[in-house]
Amino acid sequence: xxxxxxxxxxxxxxxxxxxxxxxxxxxxxxxxxxxxxxxxxxxxxxxxxxxxxxxxxxxxxxxxxxxxxxxxxxxxxxxxxxxxxxxxxxxxxxxxxxxxxxxxxxxxxxxxxxxxxxxxxxxxxxxxxxxxxxxxxxxxxxxxxxxxxxxxxxxxxxxxxxxxxxxxxxxxxxxxxxxxxxxxxxxxxxxxxxxxxxxxxxxxxxxxxxxxxxxxxxxxxxxxxxxxxxxxxxxxxxxxxxxxxxxxxxxxxxxxxxxxxxxxxxxxxxxxxxxxxxxxxxxxxxxxxxxxxxxxxxxxxxxxxxxxxxxxxxxxxxxxxxxxxxxxxxxxxxxxxx
Numbered sequence: 359x360x361x362x363x364x365x366x367x368x369x370x371x372x373x374x375x376x377x378x379x380x381x382x383x384x385x386x387x388x389x390x391x392x393x394x395x396x397x398x399x400x401x402x403x404x405x406x407x408x409x410x411x412x413x414x415x416x417x418x419x420x421x422x423x424x425x426x427x428x429x430x431x432x433x434x435x436x437x438x439x440x441x442x443x444x445x446x447x448x449x450x451x452x453x454x455x456x457x458x459x460x461x462x463x464x465x466x467x468x469x470x471x472x473x474x475x476x477x478x479x480x481x482x483x484x485x486x487x488x489x490x491x492x493x494x495x496x497x498x499x500x501x502x503x504x505x506x507x508x509x510x511x512x513x514x515x516x517x518x519x520x521x522x523x524x525x526x527x528x529x530x531x532x533x534x535x536x537x538x539x540x541x542x543x544x545x546x547x548x549x550x551x552x553x554x555x556x557x558x559x560x561x562x563x564x565x566x567x568x569x570x571x572x573x574x575x576x577x578x579x580x581x582x583x584x585x586x587x588x589x590x591x592x593x594x595x596x597x598x599x600x601x602x603x604x605x606x607x608x609x610x611x612x613x614x615x616x617x618x619x620x621x622x623x624x625x626x627x628x629x630x631x632x633x634x635x636x637x638x639x640x641x642x643x644x645x646x647x648x649x650x651x652x653x654x655x656x657x658x659x660x661x662x663x664x665x666x667x668x669x670x671x672x673x674x675x676x677x678x679x680x681x682x683x684x685x686x687x688x689x690x691x692x693x694x695x696x
Contacts, residue, residue, distance in 0.1 A: 359605070361392070361446050361489060362521060362561050362582070364420045367574060367604055368392035370523075370565055370587040371424045371493075373454065380641040381418045382624065384590065386617045387598035390605045393421050397451045399464075400427030400436035412443045422447035424493070426454065428464040428474060430481035438485040448486050450479055452494040455529040466529035469498045472510045476517040483518055493523040493565075493585075496549055498531055503549055511557050521561040523585045526550045551580040569593075571600060578604075593647040614645050618675055626668055635670060636663035651678035 369376070369384055371394035381393045398411050403425075414421060423445040427433045437448055452475055454465035468475050475492070482490045492514055496503040507524070514522060527543040550564045563583030568574060574584045590597045595614040602609055611617045625638055639659045646652040654677040662670035 359390070361420055363605070364390055364392040365521065365561065365563060365583040366390075366578065367601055368422075368523070368563060368583060368585045369394065369590045369598075370585045371396050371422075371449075371451075372587065372591065373397055375591060375641075377637075378414055378418065379628075379638045380591075381421065382415060383617075383621065383638070383641050384594065384598060385418055386620055387594065387610055388601040389610055390602050390607060391598065392447075393418060394449065395421070395423050397424045397426045397454060397465075400425055400429065400432045403436040403439055404432055408439060412440055414443070414445075416444075420446045422449050422491070424449040424451050425482075426451045426464045428468060428471075428478065430474075430477045433478050434481035434485055437482040437490075441485065441487050445488060447489050447491055448482060449491045449493055449523075450475070450482065452492055453525050453529065455495075455498075455531060466495050466498050467531060469495055469501065469506065469510065469529070472513045475510075476513050479514065479517050479519055489521065490519065491521045491523070492519055493525070495525050495527060495529045496546060498529045501528070503528060503546065507549065507553060508556060511553060511560065511562075515557065515560055520559075521563075523563040523565050523583070524550045524553065526564055526566040547577070551577075554581055569597075571597065574604070591641070592644045594642075595645055596647060614649065615678060618642070618645060618678065622668075622671065622675070625671055629667055634664070635659075635666055635668075639663045639671065639674075646678050649678070654678075 369391060373396050376394060376396045384393060402411055423440050425433060425436055425448060427436065440448060451465055452468045479490055479492065494510060497506045511522065526545045526547050526549065530543060545567045547564060554562045561582045563585045564577050564581045565585035565587060568577060568584055568586050569589040574586065577584045586597055595617065599611065599614065600609055621642065625635065628638060629635065643656045643659060646655050655674050658670065658674040658677060
């Protein structure tokens with residue numbers, strides 16, 4: 359399957375969240391959705407611990423690396439380094455409103471400098487063996503999205519970019535916190551849909567406020583792809599449990615309980631290697647959202663995972679366990695070696 363087909367549904371990169379444990383957990387529910395790393399700065403890759411920043415398990419693929427930066431030469435160097443790790447896509451972040459991003463002059467602030475973004479992606483493409491893509495906002499601060507967004511997309515197309523994910527909110531870089539920027543600026547999905555009509559040659563995904571599979575299907579009537587964000591973290595089973603049906607494939611797991619059971623061998627392996635339980639289970643708190651035992655599951659893991667071991671996980675699992683619906687061992691094997 360071509361990567362653009364996997365991008366029919368993708369899980370948005372989130373800083374301090376989409377680590378390898380999160381991606382492995384999501385992969386237990388969908389084989390086909392495109393996953394992203396959290397944003398890694400080009401400077402960190404050039405000067406930092408590359409293995410720690412870039413290592414991943416092949417089971418996580420298809421997987422895109424998201425880079426943050428605004429120096430074309432440095433982004434070119436970081437892209438060349440990352441090429442050795444075998445990511446399926448390299449994505450440039452032009453949408454994150456974090457204070458850390460603004461102080462580094464990258465992320466959403468780059469919406470004000472589309473020419474610089476074009477230079478950045480051209481530099482990245484010159485050394486990348488895989489597709490370079492962009493994730494952006496519809497505008498920032500006092501910009502008029504109906505004016506700046508089509509200009510931005512046209513510049514990206516002219517720079518050779520063929521696939522873009524658009525967060526359908528403005529980013530207010532002054533006056534709103536990063537969290538408020540995810541909630542307060544109004545969504546304008548229709549503007550993003552209009553961009554697909556205006557740029558039929560671009561592969562465009564819509565992102566922002568999409569919190570059900572029914573909404574995903576509705577957007578796919580107008581768009582090439584949908585990128586889901588917080589809902590995939592707060593209600594992972596609801597958003598990913600049936601996701602592979604979008605590609606005409608059977609779901610990976612039969613239930614949220616199957617996923618929880620299949621995660622147990624991976625958790626034990628992680629603990630034996632010296633890891634902490636909460637490093638994995640923090641991504642799993644919403645797995646049983648809306649199901650019997652969900653509150654007890656969350657409470658047990660929230661209170662015990664920071665200092666406990668597999669016994670805490672087993673206690674939480676007992677609170678949601680019912681009659682077996684599938685062989686969870688087979689499910690764990692289907693997701694690859696731990």
